[in-house]
Amino acid sequence: MINNKKGIEKIMTIWWFFIWVMIIVGVVVDVAMFSNRNIDYRPIDAITLADKMTLCINQNNIDLFQDKTKIDIINDCSFYKDTFENGEHAIRITVGQDKNIEISKGSVDMFKQCEMKAESKSGAKQYPECFSEETLIKNAGVEYTVKIEASSNLQGKRVLSLDVHIK
Numbered sequence: 001m002i003n004n005k006k007g008i009e010k011i012m013t014i015w016w017f018f019i020w021v022m023i024i025v026g027v028v029v030d031v032a033m034f035s036n037r038n039i040d041y042r043p044i045d046a047i048t049l050a051d052k053m054t055l056c057i058n059q060n061n062i063d064l065f066q067d068k069t070k071i072d073i074i075n076d077c078s079f080y081k082d083t084f085e086n087g088e089h090a091i092r093i094t095v096g097q098d099k100n101i102e103i104s105k106g107s108v109d110m111f112k113q114c115e116m117k118a119e120s121k122s123g124a125k126q127y128p129e130c131f132s133e134e135t136l137i138k139n140a141g142v143e144y145t146v147k148i149e150a151s152s153n154l155q156g157k158r159v160l161s162l163d164v165h166i167k
Helices: 006-034 042-059 109-119
Strands: 038-040 089-095 101-106 129-139 142-152 155-158
Touching: 042 089, 042 129, 042 142, 089 109, 109 129, 109 142
Parallel strands: none
Antiparallel strands: 038 155, 089 101, 089 142, 129 142
16 A cells, blocks of 8 residues: 655654654763773772782782791792782881881882871872781791881772772
8 A cells, every 4th residue: 555665764764863862862871971080999909918928928928037038028938020010019018016127129218108197187189009028937936017008109090980999
């Protein structure tokens, strides 16, 4: 009965075009929303670095009392070689209450910056985040306190639309 169906196809084409435009606009808006904010990875990164170092010392039985030049934290704890070389991470291990043994990797200036940040009233957001924890180790039947301090200045890229602050 209806031999000429081109009119109906033209109406459907307009609706399909409208649907595709709406999908494309939705994708563009979503991408714009999710790519215009920063995430601050520094607090979590410092905590993770300190925890990994604590686990490494306890599980691998690293002898912190041997000569400092013989201790290879990077290989013993399976860190990437450039972890402490690019200035974004630092770690300091202090053994004993009298702090007679200290092992550090990375830019130790970051710990001074963390102290300045803690003393600052404005917050000094450009300074790195630091985290420290203490653990006990045994050496020759004597328990020693090991203080592990980790610092991170790894700035996140623009990825989320929400302000994420981790305290």
